[in-house]
Amino acid sequence: MSDQPLLTDEEFDELDRFLMSSQCGDETMAMDALNGYLSAIAIGPVDVAPAQWLPRIWGPTPQDAPKFRDAQQSARIHELLSRALEEIRVTFEVAPKDFEPLFSVHKFKGKELLDAEAWCWGFLEAISLNEAAWRPLRASSQAILLRAIDLLGAEEIDDTQLVLVDDPVKCHKLAVEVEASVPQIQRFWLKPLQ
Numbered sequence: 001m002s003d004q005p006l007l008t009d010e011e012f013d014e015l016d017r018f019l020m021s022s023q024c025g026d027e028t029m030a031m032d033a034l035n036g037y038l039s040a041i042a043i044g045p046v047d048v049a050p051a052q053w054l055p056r057i058w059g060p061t062p063q064d065a066p067k068f069r070d071a072q073q074s075a076r077i078h079e080l081l082s083r084a085l086e087e088i089r090v091t092f093e094v095a096p097k098d099f100e101p102l103f104s105v106h107k108f109k110g111k112e113l114l115d116a117e118a119w120c121w122g123f124l125e126a127i128s129l130n131e132a133a134w135r136p137l138r139a140s141s142q143a144i145l146l147r148a149i150d151l152l153g154a155e156e157i158d159d160t161q162l163v164l165v166d167d168p169v170k171c172h173k174l175a176v177e178v179e180a181s182v183p184q185i186q187r188f189w190l191k192p193l194q
Contacts, residue, residue: 025064028057033119035102043189044127046133096183116153121153149178
């Protein structure tokens with residue numbers, strides 16, 4: 001277990017402000033997508049080096065890298081990102097049932113509904129860093145665990161899948177399914193592959 005401190009609310013807000021600032025491009029992940037991205041890295045089948053996962057936070061190309069004021073700000077933001085990842089890892093080590101994905105919440109017809117689309121997109125972005133490593137889950141009887149994540153986070157889905165996500169209530173139900181599936185995905189990787 002890590003001895004890094006958890007992110008304080010102020011540090012979370014600091015990271016959020018930076019990601020939304022003009023120093024970052026339009027392709028930079030927002031906090032909900034970042035949380036999904038880091039969650040997949042934390043619970044995935046293989047360790048992913050920071051040199052591999054950090055650049056994708058800013059966007060798909062090297063030109064998307066943020067314009068840090070100076071080396072100190074760069075080090076600070078990278079530290080906050082590393083601690084955010086470590087916090088997710090520690091949660092899964094110590095109390096996986098306590099993990100709460102950072103979903104958006106929207107009002108619809110007077111009710112608050114979860115919106116996990118950005119979170120799931122981030123999760124799938126992390127899977128894309130090493131799809132071969134995730135293949136055993138996709139090829140197993142447990143592949144259903146990724147169903148809701150795929151439906152909500154995929155860039156494109158077919159017409160038969162579109163009807164499953166065509167209203168906020170359906171998407172809310174899928175978000176609840178995602179939240180329940182993440183600890184099970186982590187457990188899948190803890191078992192020896194048959």
